[in-house]
Amino acid sequence: MRAELRLGTRLAVERAAVWLMASRGDGVARLVSSPWRADPYPTYARLREGTGVYRSKLRITSVATHALCSKVLRDRTFGVRSTDGAEPPPFAASGLPGEVEVIPSMLEVDAPDHTRLRALARPAFSPAKITGYRAGIEEATARLLERALAKDRFDLMADFAAPLPITVISALLGIPDVDSAAFVRYGRVLGASLDGTKSVRHARALRTANRELRALFTRLIAERTADPGPDVISALATSTGLTALELATTCELLLIAGFETTTNLIGNAVWTFARNPDQWDRLRADPALVGAAVDEVLRYEPPVQMTARIPHRDTEVAGTPVAANSMVIVLLGSAGRDPAAFERPDEFDIGRPKGADHLAFSSGAHYCLGAPLARLEGEIALGALAGALPAITAVAEPKWRKTTVIRGLSELWLSPGTGSRAG
Ligand code: HEM
Incomplete structure (x- = not known):
């Protein structure tokens, strides 16, 4: 209880301090504070001004242009962990006592650990494997869509965009009898933790999600080690080179990375098309555009808006000195709207x-290790929706999630009918 009180006080003080900086115009503070967070694109435009490097009073440097984001992500001077021993906790850690042991996943470690962990997971995403997933994705898409369209109105997020990736990743991992509602909850809680722990309530939910996911994977790993099948858990469990904790963490990462993001790709796509009906008509008239449409959504309204890097030595970006072990945020969502890289960047044009x-x-x-799978899911889902919905008819204002790193909707109510368009 005392730990919760301490955590609650610290989070409230931090939030208030960040909001104050945001209200005084700090660009990075605005990205995480209301009301600016709801539409980050004007803030990104400001952060791209000048060299595109911005020093926030939060002692964070942001890079916002396409060229600089790309440079920092590829530059081996930058890693994801600091070298001074002052490690941030893994993103999924709740910070509360009684939590299962949470270690950093491949996303949060540098070479050589990163190289080893990634190489072990890579075979699951080979071109042959991706082709093999197609029939299952098409079948799940058709089933979910038929059920949604049979209703008077349906929530695209709960009825389609969330369960589809869960079904796909569960099949890939070989998780039987998927409890979709529980997984949606875990995904939301863990996805939100990319912003850091938000409240004591969030910390408690995170601890529960971690415990339940760990119990599930510990059981499945034991079963598949004894009796391997064709799934990814069996492949990882029977390969050497992973500790028991790394194995559980890798499975947990694949589950979480595989559905939160893809869910929001589908939701962001549909909402963007709802506001650009001419583009929907164009996609319906020429289904071959679906691959380009998925990439245009990823440019225009990406589900993962930013990531972080840490320089391993003192360095500079576009002439701005950046100290070793300081935090640099790479604004992926801003890179997609950079006029130096894309003509008419604020126009959605498939x-x-x-x-x-x-x-x-x-x-x-x-x-992203799962990019080919995410693209395939996005194309099949969007293609099926375009085939089924002559117009995207929103029957209520959509609800956005209150997160910064992950950008997506929590609700989008649509009418399956062919009536007038809204949005
Ligand atoms: C539209 C959907 C998706 C988006 C937007 C997305 C985005 C990303 C991004 C931005 C990163 C790298 C973050 C960084 O550089 O710090 C990443 C890494 C990763 N993603 Fe995805 N992802 C998606 C779908 C998936 C799927 C379907 C899977 C697997 C089933 C997946 C698995 C991974 C893994 C394992 C990593 C870690 C790679 C590494 O650290 O080497 N992702 N993803």
């Missing part, structure tokens, strides 16, 4: 000529 690559899947050593 037919735009191929220009720079968006950075929605990051770049460099930590480039």
Whole structure:
């Protein structure tokens, strides 16, 4: 109880201090504070001004242009861990007593550990494996869509965008009898923890999610070690080179990275098309545009808006000195709106000529391992929706999640009918 009180007080004081800085115009503080967080794109435009490097009073440096984001992500001077021993806790740690042991995942470690962990997980995403996942994704998409469209109105997020990636990643990992509602909860709680622990309530929910996921994976790992199947848990459990804790952490990362993000890709796509009905008509008229449409959503409204890097030695970015072991945030969402990289960047245009690559899947050593799977899921989901919905008819204002790193909707109510458009 005392730990919760201490945590609650610390978080409240921190939040108030950050909000004060935001109200005084600090760009980075604005990205995490209300009301500015709801639409980060004007703040990004400000942060791209000048050299595109910004020093926040929060002692964080941000990089906002496409060129600098790309450079920092590829530059081996920058890692994800500090070298001075002052490690931040792994993103999923609640900070409360009684938590299962949480260690950093591949996303949070540098070479050589990163190279080893990534190499062990990579076979699950080989081109042959990705092709093999197609039929299952199409079947799950058709089933969920049929059920949603049979209703008078449906919540795209709860009825389609969340359960689809959960079904896909559960099949990949070989998790039987998926309890979708529980996984949605874990995903939300863990996804929100990318912003840091938000409240005592969030910390408690995080501890519970960690405990329950760990219990599930410990059981599945024991079963698959004894009796391996064709799934990814079996492959990881029977490979050498992973400690028991790394094995559980890798499974947990794949589960979380695999659905929170893809859910928001689908939600952000549908809402963006709702506001750009001419582009929806264009996609419906030419289904071959679906791959380009997914990439345009990833550029325009990416589910992961930013990531962080830590320089391993004193260095500089575009002439601004950056101290060893300080925090640099790389604004992936801003890179996609940089006019130096994309013409008319604030326009959503699924037919735009191929220009720079968006950075929605990051770049460099930590480039998203699941990107081919995410693209495939996005294409199948969007293609099926375009085939089924002549217009995207929102029946209520969508609800956005109150998170910064993950950008996405918590609710988007649609009518399956062909009536007038809203949004
Ligand atoms: C639209 C969907 C997705 C988006 C936007 C996305 C985005 C990202 C980003 C930005 C990173 C790197 C963060 C950094 O550089 O610090 C990342 C890493 C990763 N993603 Fe994804 N992701 C998506 C889907 C998936 C899926 C479906 C899976 C797996 C099933 C997955 C698994 C991973 C893993 C394992 C990493 C860590 C890679 C590493 O550290 O080497 N992601 N993702």
